[in-house]
Amino acid sequence: MPRSLPGRSRGSRIGRLLSTRRRHPLAAIAVLVAVLFTAGGAYAALAPTTSQNVQAASSTQIEEGRQLFAIGCSSCHGLNGEGQINDNGDVLGPSLIGVGAASVDFQVGTGRMPLAAPAAQAERKPVSYTQDQIDAMAAFVANLAPGPAEPDEQYLDPSQGNVARGGELFRTNCSQCHNTTGQGGALTMGQFAPNLTGVEPKHIYEAMLTGPQAMPVFNDQTVTPEDKRDIIAFLDSVQNEPDPGGLAIGRAGPVAEGLWAWLVGIGLLIGMATWIVTRSSKA
Amino acid sequence: MSAIVNGAGKVVDFVDQRITASNWLKRNIRKVFPDHWSFLLGEIALFSFILILLSGVFLTLWFKPSMAHIVYEGAYLPMRGVGMSEAYATTLDLSFEVRGGLLMRQVHHWGALIFLAAMSAHMLRVFFTGAFRKPREINWLIGVVLLVLGVAAGFTGYSLPDDLLSGTGLRIIEGGMLAIPIVGTYMSSFLFGGEYPGDDIIARLYPMHILLIPGLILALVTAHLMILWYQKHTHWGGPGKTNTNVAGAPFFPIYVAKAGGFQFIVMGVIVLLAATIQINPVWLWGPYDPSVVSAGTQPDWYVGFLDGALRVMPPWEFYVFGHPVTMSVLIPAILLPGIILTPLALYPWLEQKATGDTREHHLLDRPRNVPVRTGIGVAFIVFYILLWIAGGNDFFATILEIPVNWITWFIRIGIFVLPPLAFWMTKRICLGLQRRDRDKVMHGRETGIVMVSPDGEFSELHAPLSQAAAYQLTWHERQLPSDPGPATDANGIPNPNYRSKRAQARLSRFYFGDVVQKPTREELEAAHHDGHDDTHRELPSGQH
Numbered sequence: 001m002p003r004s005l006p007g008r009s010r011g012s013r014i015g016r017l018l019s020t021r022r023r024h025p026l027a028a029i030a031v032l033v034a035v036l037f038t039a040g041g042a043y044a045a046l047a048p049t050t051s052q053n054v055q056a057a058s059s060t061q062i063e064e065g066r067q068l069f070a071i072g073c074s075s076c077h078g079l080n081g082e083g084q085i086n087d088n089g090d091v092l093g094p095s096l097i098g099v100g101a102a103s104v105d106f107q108v109g110t111g112r113m114p115l116a117a118p119a120a121q122a123e124r125k126p127v128s129y130t131q132d133q134i135d136a137m138a139a140f141v142a143n144l145a146p147g148p149a150e151p152d153e154q155y156l157d158p159s160q161g162n163v164a165r166g167g168e169l170f171r172t173n174c175s176q177c178h179n180t181t182g183q184g185g186a187l188t189m190g191q192f193a194p195n196l197t198g199v200e201p202k203h204i205y206e207a208m209l210t211g212p213q214a215m216p217v218f219n220d221q222t223v224t225p226e227d228k229r230d231i232i233a234f235l236d237s238v239q240n241e242p243d244p245g246g247l248a249i250g251r252a253g254p255v256a257e258g259l260w261a262w263l264v265g266i267g268l269l270i271g272m273a274t275w276i277v278t279r280s281s282k283a
Numbered sequence: 284m285s286a287i288v289n290g291a292g293k294v295v296d297f298v299d300q301r302i303t304a305s306n307w308l309k310r311n312i313r314k315v316f317p318d319h320w321s322f323l324l325g326e327i328a329l330f331s332f333i334l335i336l337l338s339g340v341f342l343t344l345w346f347k348p349s350m351a352h353i354v355y356e357g358a359y360l361p362m363r364g365v366g367m368s369e370a371y372a373t374t375l376d377l378s379f380e381v382r383g384g385l386l387m388r389q390v391h392h393w394g395a396l397i398f399l400a401a402m403s404a405h406m407l408r409v410f411f412t413g414a415f416r417k418p419r420e421i422n423w424l425i426g427v428v429l430l431v432l433g434v435a436a437g438f439t440g441y442s443l444p445d446d447l448l449s450g451t452g453l454r455i456i457e458g459g460m461l462a463i464p465i466v467g468t469y470m471s472s473f474l475f476g477g478e479y480p481g482d483d484i485i486a487r488l489y490p491m492h493i494l495l496i497p498g499l500i501l502a503l504v505t506a507h508l509m510i511l512w513y514q515k516h517t518h519w520g521g522p523g524k525t526n527t528n529v530a531g532a533p534f535f536p537i538y539v540a541k542a543g544g545f546q547f548i549v550m551g552v553i554v555l556l557a558a559t560i561q562i563n564p565v566w567l568w569g570p571y572d573p574s575v576v577s578a579g580t581q582p583d584w585y586v587g588f589l590d591g592a593l594r595v596m597p598p599w600e601f602y603v604f605g606h607p608v609t610m611s612v613l614i615p616a617i618l619l620p621g622i623i624l625t626p627l628a629l630y631p632w633l634e635q636k637a638t639g640d641t642r643e644h645h646l647l648d649r650p651r652n653v654p655v656r657t658g659i660g661v662a663f664i665v666f667y668i669l670l671w672i673a674g675g676n677d678f679f680a681t682i683l684e685i686p687v688n689w690i691t692w693f694i695r696i697g698i699f700v701l702p703p704l705a706f707w708m709t710k711r712i713c714l715g716l717q718r719r720d721r722d723k724v725m726h727g728r729e730t731g732i733v734m735v736s737p738d739g740e741f742s743e744l745h746a747p748l749s750q751a752a753a754y755q756l757t758w759h760e761r762q763l764p765s766d767p768g769p770a771t772d773a774n775g776i777p778n779p780n781y782r783s784k785r786a787q788a789r790l791s792r793f794y795f796g797d798v799v800q801k802p803t804r805e806e807l808e809a810a811h812h813d814g815h816d817d818t819h820r821e822l823p824s825g826q827h
Contacts, residue, residue, distance in 0.1 A: 163360070253568075269548070
């Protein structure tokens with residue numbers, strides 16, 4: 001095409017310039033600088049932007065968080081979140097460097113932390129802090145090193161998500177442990193995947209983002225924020241869905257059904273059989 | 284009214300004079316059936332089967348056994364736009380768009396669970412009461428085949444909707460097949476029409492589920508009932524109830540009314556369950572996707588023991604000429620059913636071997652009077668329940684809040700330890716009950732009234748049993764272990780059959796060696812006349 005001709009001639013002129021200068025003593029340095037700028041720029045553009053909330057957190061909030069952390073968390077996690085290992089090599093508390101605000105909000109916001117006692121798994125229990133205190137501790141931990149931030153409100157609204165797609169994503173990625181309707185299930189050695197009924201969208205998002213305890217991490221690159229919103233929408237839909245067939249008996253499938261068939265079904269019928277037999281007509 | 288009756292009478296008379304059916308009819312219509320709640324367990328199975336047939340016909344009108352891939356656009360919003368098979372989509376349509384479809388699906392499924400449970404309970408009843416003994420061995424065999432067919436019907440039905448549970452179940456069946464050496468891969472390839480899951484399996488299971496298996500069940504149920512009719516029902520002994528008669532109510536009108544009424548009760552209970560308790564909500568499981576296995580995936584209860592065996596089996600695999608032999612699947616999925624079914628089917632003959640008894644038995648055994656058989660039965664129940672628990676190990680782990688690994692190890696050890704323990708305990712309990720029966724016959728019932736004699740001796744007052752009550756405890760036969768006889772006869776010639784007789788006697792001693800025999804006439808008379816020698820008193824000493 002004739003239009004492209006001037007561009008090509010200009011391009012060839014630059015090419016000629018580059019090829020004549022490529023043995024210049026500073027050429028290698030120039031290339032290095034250019035590559036570093038490209039890589040750095042690309043990283044800045046593409047990497048998870050976690051440090052913004054840290055910037056937003058005021059230094060007084062971080063200081064409040066530091067104090068709360070020192071009282072409530074440091075006995076296991078260390079004063080600066082560096083973690084502690086006792087003399088036997090047991091991990092008292094893992095290092096929190098780089099776990100991010102999302103992790104703190106999930107662990108403390110669902111009551112799992114502070115831990116009541118060491119066990120196979122930290123369990124959900126009543127929350128010990130206010131949301132402001134949790135945010136302060138989250139700011140302190142996020143300030144230690146960059147990590148996943150708390151999710152954006154727009155990705156937490158179930159009404160924005162696609163339930164059918166969320167269902168497919170949930171069955172593919174989550175149902176292995178949490179069951180198709182989020183009822184949870186057993187894992188090895190006393191660990192378990194908890195029931196997801198009634199869990200706040202924010203905590204579901206944060207769990208996927210940070211992979212607490214036995215759970216794998218589903219970061220925003222693998223399962224995008226939109227995907228996470230779809231999963232949240234599916235869980236919201238499934239737990240608010242009525243059971244058109246009657247009593248749900250735990251939505252647990254064949255084990256509960258078999259129990260009912262034997263205890264209630266056959267039990268009732270044997271009772272009826274006994275009754276029929278006592279209705280004796282002396283014929 | 285009387286005109287109608289007269290008219291009907293004339294018609295009947297007309298027919299009877301020409302085909303002379305009244306004799307045959309009179310004989311059969313007045314056939315006597317004994318009454319006991321446990322005799323109705325088979326009826327529960329029969330009536331639930333009828334209900335399954337009826338509801339199943341309804342389901343066939345809408346269900347499409349097709350694995351064609353479609354995108355769902357039906358009434359169930361959370362699935363709209365999801366790719367699935369036509370089989371799963373039509374199951375959703377049946378549940379949400381066909382009027383009464385969900386109720387019919389639930390009737391069909393609850394009916395199936397009750398059908399198999401009733402068959403199992405019926406079989407246990409027949410086992411524990413010895414109703415399988417000669418001449419009823421054929422009906423026992425038919426019953427075993429019916430149970431297997433029932434499981435096959437249930438499993439093929441479970442697989443049809445092509446939901447996540449269906450497909451996972453089929454995947455396990457495929458795994459079991461692949462574990463069979465040499466022919467396994469071919470079998471799987473033939474069944475699935477190539478690589479699993481393929482596009483054929485549902486269309487292939489469908490005719491088996493709606494035609495072949497129910498047809499066989501129907502034919503065998505007919506044979507079962509005809510043989511029952513011909514051989515007459517067994518009954519409990521008692522005054523006027525012997526091995527050569529049947530005491531009870533005539534089929535018409537009493538039994539027809541009772542059985543007819545019970546049919547409505549059985550169907551009513553199943554429909555009540557179906558109308559109030561949700562079963563197999565396939566819309567919550569999602570369409571089948573071979574890459575997905577959900578937590579809490581279980582088969583229906585009647586396949587649960589196999590799943591349990593697979594779950595607790597330790598990993599064990601070796602190679603023969605470079606080909607893997609996966610014992611951890613082969614044993615629980617393929618060999619175990621054979622290990623359970625073969626002795627089950629052959630049990631009447633095994634026991635005949637022990638008793639050496641070839642007479643006909645029409646009187647039932649009270650379970651306590653055959654302690655070893657009862658013990659074997661309870662040991663099997665314990666074995667089966669342990670495998671059930673193994674099949675639901677994840678549920679038990681979460682409900683009991685214990686590690687699932689503990690449950691697995693409990694089952695692995697318990698499966699060998701607990702059935703023998705159950706056998707021993709059951710046998711001891713039976714012997715204890717027998718001993719109590721014997722004491723009651725000999726010394727009467729304990730009244731709880733404690734007497735003090737003028738010498739200061741305490742004794743409990745025993746009230747003698749009535750004649751009928753004593754007979755209830757003693758109508759059964761005395762069963763003595765057989766004696767192999769001498770190894771050589773009087774002239775020192777060895778008995779050629781001695782070895783086999785000795786083996787038979789050992790088996791017989793295992794069965795009847797410990798049985799507490801009912802008192803003999805002499806023992807009974809001695810006990811009644813000689814109450815003073817006994818530590819228990821029959822009568823207050825003042826009255827003697």
